[in-house]
Amino acid sequence: MNWRLLLVAVGVVVFGVSLFELARPGASPLPANQALLPVLAAVVLVYVSVVLNDIRQQPDLVETPDVELATPPDAPGHDVEQTAAGFPPVVGLDGEERGTVRGALRNAAVGVLTRYRGLDPGQARQQVLDGGWTDDQRAADWLAETDPGSSLRRRLRRLLSSGSRTERARVADAVADVADVETDPTGRADDEPAFAAVGDTGTGGRLPETHTGGQARDQPRQTHHWAGVSVVVFVCLGVGVLLEQPGVVLAGAVAVGYATYARAGPLGVVDLSISRSVSTTSPDTGDDVVVTVTVTNQGGFCPDLRIVDGVPESLAVTEGVPRRAVALRGGESVTFSYTVRARQGTHEFGPTQVIARSLSNSTEQELLLDPETTVTAVPSLRPVQEPVPLRRQPTQYAGRAPTDSGGEGIEFHTIREYKPGDSMTRIDWNRRARTGELTTLEFRRERATRVMILVDARSGSHVGHDPLAMDAVERSIGAAQRVFPALLSEGHQVGIAAFGPAECFLAPDTGTSHRQRGRDLLATHPAFRAGASPDENRRIWVRQLRKRLPGNTQLVLFSPLLDGRTVRVVRELEAYGYPMTVLSPDPTATETPGQRLMRARRRLLVTDLRQTGVPVLDWAPGTALEEVLKREVVTR
Amino acid sequence: MSNAGNEIPEGVAPVDRSPTYLSSALALVAALVATTVSVASPAALVGCVAGVAALVAGLATGRRGLVRLAGAVLVGAVLVASAAGTPVLATLVGVTTALLAVDFGTTATDLGVQLGRQTPTARVELLHATTSTLVGFGFVLAGATADAFVAGSQPVSALFGLVVTVIVLVVALRRADPVG
Numbered sequence: 032m033n034w035r036l037l038l039v040a041v042g043v044v045v046f047g048v049s050l051f052e053l054a055r056p057g058a059s060p061l062p063a064n065q066a067l068l069p070v071l072a073a074v075v076l077v078y079v080s081v082v083l084n085d086i087r088q089q090p091d092l093v094e095t096p097d098v099e100l101a102t103p104p105d106a107p108g109h110d111v112e113q114t115a116a117g118f119p120p121v122v123g124l125d126g127e128e129r130g131t132v133r134g135a136l137r138n139a140a141v142g143v144l145t146r147y148r149g150l151d152p153g154q155a156r157q158q159v160l161d162g163g164w165t166d167d168q169r170a171a172d173w174l175a176e177t178d179p180g181s182s183l184r185r186r187l188r189r190l191l192s193s194g195s196r197t198e199r200a201r202v203a204d205a206v207a208d209v210a211d212v213e214t215d216p217t218g219r220a221d222d223e224p225a226f227a228a229v230g231d232t233g234t235g236g237r238l239p240e241t242h243t244g245g246q247a248r249d250q251p252r253q254t255h256h257w258a259g260v261s262v263v264v265f266v267c268l269g270v271g272v273l274l275e276q277p278g279v280v281l282a283g284a285v286a287v288g289y290a291t292y293a294r295a296g297p298l299g300v301v302d303l304s305i306s307r308s309v310s311t312t313s314p315d316t317g318d319d320v321v322v323t324v325t326v327t328n329q330g331g332f333c334p335d336l337r338i339v340d341g342v343p344e345s346l347a348v349t350e351g352v353p354r355r356a357v358a359l360r361g362g363e364s365v366t367f368s369y370t371v372r373a374r375q376g377t378h379e380f381g382p383t384q385v386i387a388r389s390l391s392n393s394t395e396q397e398l399l400l401d402p403e404t405t406v407t408a409v410p411s412l413r414p415v416q417e418p419v420p421l422r423r424q425p426t427q428y429a430g431r432a433p434t435d436s437g438g439e440g441i442e443f444h445t446i447r448e449y450k451p452g453d454s455m456t457r458i459d460w461n462r463r464a465r466t467g468e469l470t471t472l473e474f475r476r477e478r479a480t481r482v483m484i485l486v487d488a489r490s491g492s493h494v495g496h497d498p499l500a501m502d503a504v505e506r507s508i509g510a511a512q513r514v515f516p517a518l519l520s521e522g523h524q525v526g527i528a529a530f531g532p533a534e535c536f537l538a539p540d541t542g543t544s545h546r547q548r549g550r551d552l553l554a555t556h557p558a559f560r561a562g563a564s565p566d567e568n569r570r571i572w573v574r575q576l577r578k579r580l581p582g583n584t585q586l587v588l589f590s591p592l593l594d595g596r597t598v599r600v601v602r603e604l605e606a607y608g609y610p611m612t613v614l615s616p617d618p619t620a621t622e623t624p625g626q627r628l629m630r631a632r633r634r635l636l637v638t639d640l641r642q643t644g645v646p647v648l649d650w651a652p653g654t655a656l657e658e659v660l661k662r663e664v665v666t667r
Numbered sequence: 668m669s670n671a672g673n674e675i676p677e678g679v680a681p682v683d684r685s686p687t688y689l690s691s692a693l694a695l696v697a698a699l700v701a702t703t704v705s706v707a708s709p710a711a712l713v714g715c716v717a718g719v720a721a722l723v724a725g726l727a728t729g730r731r732g733l734v735r736l737a738g739a740v741l742v743g744a745v746l747v748a749s750a751a752g753t754p755v756l757a758t759l760v761g762v763t764t765a766l767l768a769v770d771f772g773t774t775a776t777d778l779g780v781q782l783g784r785q786t787p788t789a790r791v792e793l794l795h796a797t798t799s800t801l802v803g804f805g806f807v808l809a810g811a812t813a814d815a816f817v818a819g820s821q822p823v824s825a826l827f828g829l830v831v832t833v834i835v836l837v838v839a840l841r842r843a844d845p846v847g
Binding site: 048266289392 | 682746750773778780782783785787790799805809822826830835838839841
């Protein structure tokens with residue numbers, strides 16, 4: 032049964048009868064009893080509670096993403112538990128229960144004590160179990176194995192705090208303290224970073240998979256802008272009748288006007304077209320790109336269009352606002368522009384989000400218009416100004432890298448017995464004059480080397496020390512962009528590959544076109560984008576990488592070195608005869624205990640790797656790449 | 668880029684999703700008008716001041732619910748003033764401006780949430796505000812006219828019938844489309 036029609040019919044009939052009653056009082060069957068009015072008012076006021084209940088259950092408004100921002104990288108070390116679990120197991124220790132949080136933290140503490148206090152594993156473990164390793168008594172107590180002592184307070188605390196967040200955080204801080212991790216003055220004691228979580232920074236995720244002609248539209252939905260206006264109607268009528276106040280009853284009639292207006296002028300069919308242009312589609316990194324968007328109304332009058340342009344998630348707006356609110360008549364258009372700062376890589380714009388609202392604000396509809404724009408920023412060629420510290424290793428090609436074998440060159444290497452055929456210029460004539468012996472001078476042979484640049488772009492590496500700065504992968508790629516041409520101009524054959532399961536490989540070569548290929552690959556290859564790297568079995572991808580690597584090649588790995596697995600792969604490749612050098616951008620922060628523990632863990636991993644003979648260039652944020660390379664050359 | 672280190676993109680700040688200035692100001696003006704027409708009754712005046720305070724708090728914090736609550740308090744205060752004997756026209760204007768305060772206030776919060784304060788939104792805000800005001804004052808005029816013409820004592824039965832008519836029609840509206 033159509034209740035609405037029935038109610039309207041009843042309303043019209045009662046209205047007619049009332050008018051008749053006004054003209055001829057007493058002629059209609061309407062009750063004239065004064066006592067009925069309070070009853071009517073009471074019924075009306077009871078109905079108010081029903082309406083109020085409806086109002087409370089409101090759907091949310093259409094949300095808009097923070098398109099102005101580039102997706103901020105997370106700082107590594109989300110929580111203490113996971114970070115502790117990733118500490119490398121201490122060699123020479125048995126029976127350490129690393130499966131539990133306490134066990135993992137004990138292992139971490141023993142790990143830092145052996146490296147930073149020079150204790151042997153047994154001593155370190157004993158200190159941890161005795162509780163004498165840190166000044167923080169609560170942390171020490173929580174980690175200690177033995178009876179916490181006779182003090183009732185300490186016992187109670189241990190009982191109550193078993194596994195509590197505070198205790199873990201304190202232990203994490205104590206471990207970080209042993210590893211000399213500096214405390215952040217703005218740091219926090221819990222695992223909640225101060226930077227408010229940024230939601231979506233692009234509109235791409237809003238576009239459904241099936242859409243036609245780059246357009247998608249959602250169903251119109253209620254905004255509940257006028258929610259409560261019928262409550263005002265009922266309250267005015269109820270109160271007005273009760274108090275016999277004509278003004279209040281009439282005010283109810285005004286509210287009826289708004290209740291009607293809320294339903295009037297429904298959202299028509301919104302028909303929009305869009306065009307987007309950029310000042311350049313291939314800027315240099317760091318360039319400003321002006322984006323101009325024009326939205327044209329091809330349908331009827333749209334009183335309220337809220338437009339949010341789909342700025343790529345990877346780019347931040349530096350000037351202007353990528354949003355507008357406009358009213359457009361049929362055929363009218365609006366144009367607005369804003370500026371984004373180009374970062375290295377390929378950046379796809381998302382669809383433009385439009386929220387169309389009715390004149391009364393009571394309905395809204397979301398539309399997505401996708402004009403498909405792409406900007407690709409490739410950095411200009413800027414080789415690093417310092418020599419790249421490679422490992423010594425021979426190949427057949429002449430070049431500038433010193434090797435450990437003797438031959439022709441400049442730097443003295445060894446003296447050997449003369450062999451017929453040796454060049455006259457290399458005979459040691461001084462010795463010949465002194466002793467009559469015929470010997471040949473050997474110089475350090477200078478040869479070109481074959482180098483593969485490996486960039487760690489696995490999903491775990493897309494982390495950074497600062498939400499507004501570059502993540503570790505971006506820094507790695509930026510550095511690789513500068514090391515690659517530098518190595519080429521030193522005469523080496525250089526190739527590029529992704530360190531991880533993603534498919535990306537450029538075989539070592541030389542030449543101008545190779546230089547260009549490498550530059551483009553680093554800038555635009557999808558393997559280096561966030562979220563591009565699939566999670567795959569480590570053994571499989573390491574085997575595949577090894578299969579493709581030519582022999583006699585040395586590897587320069589760009590990796591934040593955050594976990595033991597990465598270190599194991601480095602050692603494995605080194606063991607297979609690929610001399611490795613690691614340039615490691617430090618992405619760790621010190622805001623929360625988990626982050627501080629992560630910094631301690633990374634330091635431990637770097638130390639461990641250096642001890643196996645692999646040079647690790649630790650690259651702190653804010654340090655120029657040249658400085659890091661220079662420091663390495665000086666310390667060698 | 669000077670180096671491949673930590674370059675912080677300039678001018679990056681999260682979107683300020685606070686209510687827009689223009690509609691917030693209009694909401695305050697509407698609330699003050701509702702207060703002005705209720706000055707005759709001290710109790711109503713206290714209510715109105717509380718309503719304005721709630722509105723300011725709602726607009727400062729961007730909370731839609733608080734803006735609505737402010738509107739409810741204002742309507743209540745206007746009804747109290749009416750019971751205390753303010754003229755019919757003052758009651759009509761008071762209720763209308765209280766409703767407008769909520770309308771402008773929620774327009775400000777919604778625009779803030781969806782577009783943010785930095786976005787140029789004045790044209791749309793003015794369009795909404797003008798339409799809502801015209802609609803409201805159209806009905807105020809109609810109400811005042813009805814009051815002038817239908818002055819004097821009317822039969823209880825007819826009043827009863829008219830009230831029932833309004834209730835039935837509003838319930839019918841809500842069944843079709845519970846937007847208000």
